[in-house]
Amino acid sequence: MTSRDAKTYEEAVEIVLRTLVKAERIKPTQYARRLVMKEMNPSREARSVSAGLLYSVLQKRGLLDEVIEDVLEITDDVTELDTWVRNAARIAVNEVVFEDGDPDEVADVLHGLVRRLANPGAAAIVKAFTLDLKDYEPPEPEDELDRLKWEYYHPRWLIERWMEMFGDPDEVVALLEANNRRPPLTIRVNTLKVDPEELAERLQRKYRVTVEPGRFLDEILKIPEGLPIGEMPEWEEGLFVIQDEAAALASAVLNPKPGEVVVDLCAAPGGKTTHMAQLMGGEGKIVAIDVDEVRMERLREIAERMGVLDCIETHLMDGREAPEKLGREFADAVLVDPPCSADGTIPKNPERRWRITPDELERLPKFQYELLKAGAEMVKPGGRLLYSTCSMFPEEDEEVVRRFLDEHPEFELLEVKVGDQGFDMPEACRLFPHRHETCGFFIALMGRTG
Numbered sequence: 001m002t003s004r005d006a007k008t009y010e011e012a013v014e015i016v017l018r019t020l021v022k023a024e025r026i027k028p029t030q031y032a033r034r035l036v037m038k039e040m041n042p043s044r045e046a047r048s049v050s051a052g053l054l055y056s057v058l059q060k061r062g063l064l065d066e067v068i069e070d071v072l073e074i075t076d077d078v079t080e081l082d083t084w085v086r087n088a089a090r091i092a093v094n095e096v097v098f099e100d101g102d103p104d105e106v107a108d109v110l111h112g113l114v115r116r117l118a119n120p121g122a123a124a125i126v127k128a129f130t131l132d133l134k135d136y137e138p139p140e141p142e143d144e145l146d147r148l149k150w151e152y153y154h155p156r157w158l159i160e161r162w163m164e165m166f167g168d169p170d171e172v173v174a175l176l177e178a179n180n181r182r183p184p185l186t187i188r189v190n191t192l193k194v195d196p197e198e199l200a201e202r203l204q205r206k207y208r209v210t211v212e213p214g215r216f217l218d219e220i221l222k223i224p225e226g227l228p229i230g231e232m233p234e235w236e237e238g239l240f241v242i243q244d245e246a247a248a249l250a251s252a253v254l255n256p257k258p259g260e261v262v263v264d265l266c267a268a269p270g271g272k273t274t275h276m277a278q279l280m281g282g283e284g285k286i287v288a289i290d291v292d293e294v295r296m297e298r299l300r301e302i303a304e305r306m307g308v309l310d311c312i313e314t315h316l317m318d319g320r321e322a323p324e325k326l327g328r329e330f331a332d333a334v335l336v337d338p339p340c341s342a343d344g345t346i347p348k349n350p351e352r353r354w355r356i357t358p359d360e361l362e363r364l365p366k367f368q369y370e371l372l373k374a375g376a377e378m379v380k381p382g383g384r385l386l387y388s389t390c391s392m393f394p395e396e397d398e399e400v401v402r403r404f405l406d407e408h409p410e411f412e413l414l415e416v417k418v419g420d421q422g423f424d425m426p427e428a429c430r431l432f433p434h435r436h437e438t439c440g441f442f443i444a445l446m447g448r449t450g
């Protein structure tokens with residue numbers, strides 16, 4: 001390793017360590033990373049190396065913790081460790097056990113960083129732990145699910161659920177592989193301010209990167225990781241926002257027109273609200289509802305930057321109370337994008353796989369149904385209702401919609417002609433990371449009869 005490489009590696013490890021520590025208080029992790037970037041202003045090489053390293057640590061997080069608990073013989077779980085020790089140990093396991101790094105080099109880098117950023121006591125613990133990993137042997141898999149868990153870094157229960165869902169082990173392996181491929185960053189161009197081709201050319205010329213078009217939508221561009229997004233003048237000018245193409249499809253399918261009244265029931269941080277405002281040419285009204293004040297503030301910031309705040313009316317409230325408070329049957333179109341398990345976002349949010357729980361899957365569909373029902377009450381006769389999630393589980397998707405349609409005969413499914421069809425619901429649209437190179441996504445469009 002040249003001295004320049006060693007310096008880049010050390011800088012990259014510092015970005016990741018500081019991000020992991022910050023992300024314990026500030027969510028999401030990518031936002032914590034952006035804050036660290038601002039504090040450190042690292043080299044472009046270090047940014048790029050750190051993006052790969054952070055992804056690698058987050059995708060294996062549950063396994064890294066299992067190894068730490070094993071090596072340190074912890075009886076409870078890793079949360080009993082000091083924050084700096086815990087996160088430095090995660091990096092150590094990733095580098096030494098999974099990525100074949102040199103334990104002495106990793107121990108030295110982490111020791112120096114923890115000593116500088118935390119304290120000498122924590123640094124000594126991290127160094128001793130990292131050197132102990134030299135003799136660590138990963139456990140032998142007990143069965144096929146266990147083998148897949150360690151080979152593809154996913155919780156066993158999740159693999160088991162997907163096996164039931166797809167019924168084809170090869171397809172599940174394809175999904176596991178796709179979940180572990182770091183996708184390029186997708187941006188949605190603000191067509192109210194710039195033409196997508198023009199922005200693509202500008203980014204290629206100025207930042208010397210390859211920009212590729214999206215798969216389904218003209219306003220989507222794919223750019224490589226590592227650009228200092230939040231500091232780019234194009235971002236400041238509101239020429240684009242970061243958004244997955246699958247998520248952008250939802251607003252495109254609902255297709256709001258200039259002058260319409262649209263409700264976005266779970267709107268923050270505004271990816272779909274600002275996209276709809278853009279599709280409406282900034283003319284008409286979008287009623288954006290959410291319960292989360294901080295996320296709503298981000299919606300306003302993004303809308304302001306994009307130049308579409310004037311047509312957005314924000315309401316901080318429980319969406320289930322919206323018909324009571326704002327009225328019924330007044331909207332041309334309503335978009336319901338409720339909280340979900342978000343297993344479809346694993347390629348972009350690699351740690352998500354360790355956060356989803358079977359309990360959550362039991363609880364969420366009832367909540368999603370209540371939000372969909374409230375959204376439907378605001379649709380005027382002849383209007384449209386769109387339900388979307390970034391979940392791939394039928395219980396959060398087709399089953400919620402099926403129950404809704406059974407109880408609301410005044411609504412009927414409309415065909416969405418993009419992606420794959422829903423499970424036993426040919427009118428709905430499904431996208432999968434392994435089939436479409438997007439996040440996993442579900443969209444059902446319904447019309448209210450006259």
Ligand SMILES: C[S@@+](CC[C@H](N)C(=O)[O-])C[C@H]1O[C@@H](n2cnc3c(N)ncnc32)[C@H](O)[C@@H]1O
Binds near residue numbers: 272273291292317
């Ligand atoms: C999947 S996110 C929405 C993402 C957003 N549509 C976008 O494209 O940027 C779900 C949102 O639902 C909000 N939420 C949770 N409970 C809610 C409720 N009872 N009423 C309204 N919004 C709620 C969360 O705060 C979160 O912002």
